[in-house]
Structures are given as structure tokens and as C-alpha cells.
Amino acid sequence: MAWNFRGKAQLGGLLLSLLGWICSCVTTVLPQWKTLNLELNEMETWIMGIWEVCVDREEVVTVCKAFESFLSLPQELQVARILMVTSHGLGLLGLLLSGFGSECFQFHRIRWVFKRRLGLLGGTLEVSASATTLIPISWVAHATIQDFWDDSIPDIIPRWEFGGALYLGWAAGIFLALGGLLLIFSACLGKEDVPSPLVADPTVPPSWAPVEESDGSFHLLPRPRNLVI
Numbered sequence: 001m002a003w004n005f006r007g008k009a010q011l012g013g014l015l016l017s018l019l020g021w022i023c024s025c026v027t028t029v030l031p032q033w034k035t036l037n038l039e040l041n042e043m044e045t046w047i048m049g050i051w052e053v054c055v056d057r058e059e060v061v062t063v064c065k066a067f068e069s070f071l072s073l074p075q076e077l078q079v080a081r082i083l084m085v086t087s088h089g090l091g092l093l094g095l096l097l098s099g100f101g102s103e104c105f106q107f108h109r110i111r112w113v114f115k116r117r118l119g120l121l122g123g124t125l126e127v128s129a130s131a132t133t134l135i136p137i138s139w140v141a142h143a144t145i146q147d148f149w150d151d152s153i154p155d156i157i158p159r160w161e162f163g164g165a166l167y168l169g170w171a172a173g174i175f176l177a178l179g180g181l182l183l184i185f186s187a188c189l190g191k192e193d194v195p196s197p198l199v200a201d202p203t204v205p206p207s208w209a210p211v212e213e214s215d216g217s218f219h220l221l222p223r224p225r226n227l228v229i
Contacts, residue, residue: 007208012179012182013126013178016178017126020130020171020172020177020178021095021129023171024057024129024169024172024176027169028169030168031049031054033163034049034160034161036159045059047163049165050081051067064097076143079139083136086132090125093122096122097118097121097125098118098119098123098183099122101115117187120184121215123179123180124184125175126179126180130173133169134169137166144160144161144162
């Protein structure tokens with residue numbers, strides 16, 4: 001099957017959306033949202049995610065403990081849990097709808113107009129998944145920066161810093177946004193190689209046909225109603 005520009009745009013949007021969705025899922029699972037290094041014990045590093053907190057000791061097994069209560073979490077982590085899970089659902093649904101609306105999926109009973117609507121809806125869901133990924137990531141980063149530069153906290157107390165999961169989450173949000181916009185753009189493109197009504201069935205004569213008269217002039221005469229084709 002020859003790939004036109006619209007098909008290539010759809011494929012690129014699907015691949016970017018899939019990559020962003022995978023990165024978003026990995027970000028949710030990883031505990032490296034925040035890291036804290038103790039000056040008194042450089043061999044020990046604390047890492048915190050939205051599900052658990054871990055202590056990483058060099059040459060020793062990492063010990064993790066899940067948060068006992070959702071309500072005991074900081075507000076940004078509570079919102080992060082809800083929005084990240086929502087992002088996974090929106091991203092997966094957007095991938096399915098966009099896949100059914102792409103040119104890769106051929107089904108004779110699905111009209112092009114319906115597939116175009118599926119592509120638009122799938123791209124919109126991917127953009128929404130991007131927003132629900134970037135908002136919690138940026139909120140946690142903002143709270144970390146505020147706590148790091150808080151003058152009310154003594155300098156002796158170690159501060160939390162950015163973890164690797166935040167950078168992965170930002171990348172996931174960008175991939176989802178680019179994929180969704182590309183899917184919307186491909187759905188807005190016109191259908192190529194659509195046959196016109198006159199070309200679709202050449203056996204049916206047009207309603208008006210030129211007829212040559214005896215005097216050499218041409219006139220348009222209506223087709224007889226009782227003409228059987």
C-alpha cells in the first residue's frame with residue numbers, strides 16, 4: 001500500500017503518542033520523583049515517588065516503603081496520583097480511536113468521514129493526556145523548588161531535589177502533545193484520490209448531454225424519463 005502524506009502523518013502521530021504513553025506509565029511507576037542526599041551519610045540517598053519512598057544505600061539492597069495513607073500525602077502528590085492515572089486512560093483510549101481512524105485500519109463498512117472523526121477525537125484525547133501528565137509533573141517540580149529555596153528552613157537540613165522521573169515525565173508530555181497535534185493535523189487534511197460522482201460510475205450518462213442539430217448548433221436536451229439504462 002502506497003503511503004501518502006496523510007498516512008505518514010497519522011503513523012508519526014501514532015508512534016509519538018505510543019512513545020509518550022509508555023514514558024508516562026514508566027514515570028508513574030518510578031520512585032525517583034524527588035531525591036535527597038544526606039551530607040552526614042553520603043552513602044545513603046533518599047528517593048520519593050507518588051507511591052513509595054525508598055532509601056538507596058551503596059553496596060546494599062534498596063529498601064522501599066509504600067505510603068500508608070493517601071490523605072497523608074502532600075497535596076501535589078495526591079493530585080499527581082489522580083492525574084497520572086487519568087493520563088494513562090486518556091492516552092490508551094486515544095491510541096485505540098486513532099488506530100481505528102487511521103489508514104492502516106481498512107474496513108469496508110467504515111466511511112472516511114467516520115474515520116476522520118475518530119482521528120480528531122483520538123488526537124484530542126492525546127493532547128488531553130499530555131496536559132494531565134505535564135500538570136502534576138510541573139506542580140511537583142514547583143513545590144520542590146519552593147521548598148529548596150525556603151528561607152524558613154535552616155541550611156543544615158538537607159533539601160529535596162529533582163529526580164530523574166520528572167525529566168522523563170516532561171518528555172512524555174511533549175511526546176503526547178506532538179503526537180496528538182499530528183493526529184489532529186492529519187485528520188484535518190482532505191481525503192486524497194476521492195472519485196467525483198461523474199467519474200465514480202462512467203456507465204451512467206449525465207442528465208444533460210450535448211446533441212447536435214441539423215443546423216450545426218449544439219443544444220442541451222433533457223434525458224427522457226422513460227429511458228431504461
